[in-house]
Amino acid sequence: MQQRGGALPKEWQSWPQDLPPRAALIRCCGHCTHFIPNPRNPAAGIGDCDIGRGNHFPMEQHNCSGFQRDTSK
8 A cells, every 4th residue: 555656654664674583473383382283194284273373284384473392393
């Protein structure tokens, strides 16, 4: 959404500085303590999230603020 003259809306002007680094947000569910593997295909089947962040594949990368690394894997 652009305003007249091509300027960005005021709330977007500091956008890149407001976000944490991209690497801090991208996570793989299979490495998280909250991930519940698919019982039929634990290595590659779509699993669930113990804290309600949705259903994802174990190696699917997505943004997740609830990620906690499972150190036992």
